[in-house]
Structure formats: C-alpha cells, structure tokens
Amino acid sequence: MQWNKLFAIFDQMGKKSLITQARIIDTAMDLFLEKGYDGVKMQELADRAGVNKGLLHHYFNNKQTLFNTIFSEAFNQLFGKIGSILAAASTLEEKINAIIDSYFDLLLANPRLPVFVLFELNRDPAYLEKMFTNERLPLFIRGLQHGNSHITRQKAMHIILTIVSLSVFPFMARPIVMKITRGEAGFVRLINERRPLVKTVVKNLIKAL
Amino acid sequence: MQWNKLFAIFDQMGKKSLITQARIIDTAMDLFLEKGYDGVKMQELADRAGVNKGLLHHYFNNKQTLFNTIFSEAFNQLFGKIGSILAAASTLEEKINAIIDSYFDLLLANPRLPVFVLFELNRDPAYLEKMFTNERLPLFIRGLQHGNSHITRQKAMHIILTIVSLSVFPFMARPIVMKITRGEAGFVRLINERRPLVKTVVKNLIKAL
DNA sequence: GTCTATAGGTAGATAGAC
DNA sequence: GTCTATCTACCTATAGAC
Known part of the structure; x- marks a missing residue:
C-alpha cells in the first residue's frame, strides 16, 4: 500500500486523522500476521505505517489492545x-x-x-x-x-x-x-x-x- | 518431567553436567513449541529447566543457536x-x-x-x-x-x-x-x-x- | 561446569510542547 | 492530533570469581 500518496491527499483535505487510525490497523494487520504478537515491535509498526510511535498509544492504549483489535x-x-x-x-x-x-x-x-x-x-x-x-x-x-x-x-x-x-x-x-x-x-x-x-x-x- | 528428582540422582553420581544439556534442550523444546522464538525469554527458560541463565550461553552460544537446535x-x-x-x-x-x-x-x-x-x-x-x-x-x-x-x-x-x-x-x-x-x-x-x-x-x- | 554481577541495548509506555 | 524526549523495565550476552 502506498500510504505516502494517500496520506498527502488526505492531508490537503484536512482529514489526515481520519485515515491515520485506519492506516495503523492496516499495517498492524500485515505485521502481526507475519510475526505474531511477540515478534512485533511498536517502533517497527510505527515506521511501516509512517506514523509516530506516540500515536500508536494515542489511538490504542497499549500493544495488547491493538493486538486484540487485529x-x-x-x-x-x-x-x-x-x-x-x-x-x-x-x-x-x-x-x-x-x-x-x-x-x-x-x-x-x-x-x-x-x-x-x-x-x-x-x-x-x-x-x-x-x-x-x-x-x-x-x-x-x-x-x-x-x-x-x-x-x-x-x-x-x-x-x-x-x-x-x-x-x-x-x-x-x-x-x-x-x-x-x-x-x-x-x-x-x-x-x-x-x-x-x-x-x-x-x-x-x-x-x- | 520431574527434573528435580533426576537432577539430584545424577548429582550424587557426579554426572550432573551430563544431563544438564539434555535438560536444557528438553525444556527449550517445550517452551519454544508453546511460545515461538520471540515469545521465549532466556530467563524463563533457565528457571523452568532449573539451571542458571549463564549456563544457557555456556552450552549454546546464543538464543538463535539454541532455537536452531530445537x-x-x-x-x-x-x-x-x-x-x-x-x-x-x-x-x-x-x-x-x-x-x-x-x-x-x-x-x-x-x-x-x-x-x-x-x-x-x-x-x-x-x-x-x-x-x-x-x-x-x-x-x-x-x-x-x-x-x-x-x-x-x-x-x-x-x-x-x-x-x-x-x-x-x-x-x-x-x-x-x-x-x-x-x-x-x-x-x-x-x-x-x-x-x-x-x-x-x-x-x-x-x-x- | 556453575554461579553472580553487570554491561549494553531495546522494549513499551508516558509527559508535555505545539 | 502529532511529535520529541525520556522513564523504567527488561532482554541478551559477557566477564570473571569459584
């Protein structure tokens, strides 16, 4: 998924946040499916999703909550x-x-x-x-x-x-x-x-x- | 496996080390099969096997080597x-x-x-x-x-x-x-x-x- | 072979500026 | 909502005494 392009478009519309959470979920789905709970690091997830690590904790309280969603x-x-x-x-x-x-x-x-x-x-x-x-x-x-x-x-x-x-x-x-x-x-x-x-x-x- | 009993017997025979490695492998097999590579912590492995954490590195250089064996x-x-x-x-x-x-x-x-x-x-x-x-x-x-x-x-x-x-x-x-x-x-x-x-x-x- | 102590790095999570 | 900086805890691995 080419998040950067989509990201830029939505950014111009002032609706970045609308897709940020979705992008996190989308990336987390890929990553957890590949590596399992223990194999996934929050930093890598943030990097791959193109967001700051702190945002992961803003949208989902902790790793476990995010994992449960996935x-x-x-x-x-x-x-x-x-x-x-x-x-x-x-x-x-x-x-x-x-x-x-x-x-x-x-x-x-x-x-x-x-x-x-x-x-x-x-x-x-x-x-x-x-x-x-x-x-x-x-x-x-x-x-x-x-x-x-x-x-x-x-x-x-x-x-x-x-x-x-x-x-x-x-x-x-x-x-x-x-x-x-x-x-x-x-x-x-x-x-x-x-x-x-x-x-x-x-x-x-x-x-x- | 009741390692403590076996351990004591072999200890009396002065052949503790003979089974130490085998016990590590045996425990590692259980643990890796349950939790996968990333889910296993060396400390927990040592505790369950009833050996010191340092010994894991003595017999197998590192976690990866031990895992490869298993x-x-x-x-x-x-x-x-x-x-x-x-x-x-x-x-x-x-x-x-x-x-x-x-x-x-x-x-x-x-x-x-x-x-x-x-x-x-x-x-x-x-x-x-x-x-x-x-x-x-x-x-x-x-x-x-x-x-x-x-x-x-x-x-x-x-x-x-x-x-x-x-x-x-x-x-x-x-x-x-x-x-x-x-x-x-x-x-x-x-x-x-x-x-x-x-x-x-x-x-x-x-x-x- | 076995243990203790500790180095060196990284993990998840929080605080606070913008 | 987003980012930077940082805390605390923990993990692997090593050094060195016995």
Whole structure:
C-alpha cells in the first residue's frame, strides 16, 4: 500500500486523522500476521505505517489492545463466513461447495491468516473464550443438519473438520508447498487444481458416511 | 518431567553436567513449541529447566543457536518419518496407512509440533533452505510412484497433500476442537474416530483420481 | 561446569510542547 | 492530533570469581 500518496491527499483535505487510525490497523494487520504478537515491535509498526510511535498509544492504549483489535478481525475473517453460509437456505452440496470456495478465495488473498490465528490460540487459548461464543458451534452443526436429519452431530463434526482441513492446510504449509512448486505461480496453479478435487473428496465422504 | 528428582540422582553420581544439556534442550523444546522464538525469554527458560541463565550461553552460544537446535529436531520429527515409510518396500495402501498412523501417534503425543514449525517457517522461510534439501521432496513423490507408475507427479503431490492435511490439521486446530468436544478426553476420542475415516477418504481419493 | 554481577541495548509506555 | 524526549523495565550476552 502506498500510504505516502494517500496520506498527502488526505492531508490537503484536512482529514489526515481520519485515515491515520485506519492506516495503523492496516499495517498492524500485515505485521502481526507475519510475526505474531511477540515478534512485533511498536517502533517497527510505527515506521511501516509512517506514523509516530506516540500515536500508536494515542489511538490504542497499549500493544495488547491493538493486538486484540487485529486478532478479532482475523478470527472473524477466518470463521465468520462459515456461519452465514451454513445458515442460508440451500442444499447440503451447495453449502459445502460455497464454504470451500469461500476459503480458497479468502486464503489466496490472505494466506497468513490461519497460521497466525492458530498460533496465537495455541499460545493462549484464553483468546478463544472471547471469540467463540458457545452458541456459535452448535449453529454450524445445525446448519449442516438442516434438511439432512440423517446427519448425526458426530458426523457433522467430521464433515466440517474435513472441509476445513482440506481447504486451509495447504495455505498453512505454503512455504513448503511453494518450495515444491518452485514459486508463487506454481502454488496458485496447484491450489486451483485442488479446489474441485476437495469438493469431490467431501462429496464422496458424505456418501460413505 | 520431574527434573528435580533426576537432577539430584545424577548429582550424587557426579554426572550432573551430563544431563544438564539434555535438560536444557528438553525444556527449550517445550517452551519454544508453546511460545515461538520471540515469545521465549532466556530467563524463563533457565528457571523452568532449573539451571542458571549463564549456563544457557555456556552450552549454546546464543538464543538463535539454541532455537536452531530445537527447530531442526521439530522439523525432522514432523517430516522425517514420511520419507522412510515411503522408501520402504510395501504396497501403496500400506504406505499410506502407515503415514496416517505415524502422524496420529506423533501428534497425539506432541500436538504443538505442526503449529510451531509452520509458524516459524511462515515468519522466516529461510529456515526451509537449511531443512528441506532439494532431494527430499522428489524422493517422497518417487516413493509413492514406486510400483504404481500410473500415478503422475501431479497426482502424487495431491495425494501427499491430502494425507497430511487430514492428519495434521485437526491437531493444529486443537484449541478450537477441544472447545467443541469439551475437554481433552473428547478430543482424543474424536481423533481416534477420525483415524480410520482418514484412511478411507484417501483410499477413495486414489480410486477417483 | 556453575554461579553472580553487570554491561549494553531495546522494549513499551508516558509527559508535555505545539 | 502529532511529535520529541525520556522513564523504567527488561532482554541478551559477557566477564570473571569459584
């Protein structure tokens, strides 16, 4: 992002501050996703965002508060869409394909998302208490079961876990996969080849269950 | 690990130092896997290992060197066994089931392994250059193809990626899965239920390919 | 090999001028 | 809202006694 140009334009409009906070959040998102909570230094964040270090404390009281903002956003990007897809009225196969497509699109644009979220959750599972309300997961399962009463709770869990495993893991292993495909282009090609394959695998799983 | 007791015994034998280094490595493995490179402080590591902070620098020159030791070990635990299984003389199905079982056993004992390795690889892919020699991956693929010449290089990659995705991801998402299963016991039950399911899914994938 | 003391640098956070 | 200067705490690493 070429912040300097945008910055100058907004500055002339006298609305610098309007985008300052947004720019901090935008930069923090990049940086935390790359390095995790402990790897990010406030000074580096300020430099990359093109703002003074003191401003970080003006907008967000401290590092933890800023991180919480980013983590919530990342978590919701990663798990928010499943809920709405499952809640929508459509066939089981349509729902499943929609989830798979949604993950592939999201992670092609932002591949670091899952490693970041799962690393931080692993480091401190307390984050989960704030994020995953207890109503959220039964909702997923009921979304799958709706109109498909033969799917038990247990089977629904295995189906969801299979979908997410197959869709998300290749992006988490991206550095390794890119070593095999020798570069970004090959990675994208392999991923897009995988998209229909994952759909088929899940369809066959449901038949077998 | 109850280091204090072992420590006292070896101390009486005058062989304290023999296990000191091993204890540091053991503790560092736990700590780095939990918090990642940037999250670990040398003081905390020394305290947990029951040794003086200065000793860490005596055995390993600096934090980075100690970390490299741990990372190599973790990486090899995670990817070492695939190679030897694939190289062994057995049928395709036997190889695949052996890999799946190997992952489930390894990760039931040490669930943090994959998140740690992939987070650190994501943070600095340069680690990969030292770990993944260029001969390693073609070897995996040829291992799968051996005696099954109908499997193209491309198909082999998808098969391996599917096996690893299905075997490893549930452990990476462990905090979330444990929230659903309400505790460790439920998690282990779900995982063991999954083991044969993963084998079936992969078998069906190969038929479909 | 093991410990204490401390150097040297950097982290997050605050105070106050503009 | 923005910037400079600075405080306090902590981190890695080293020096040197035992």
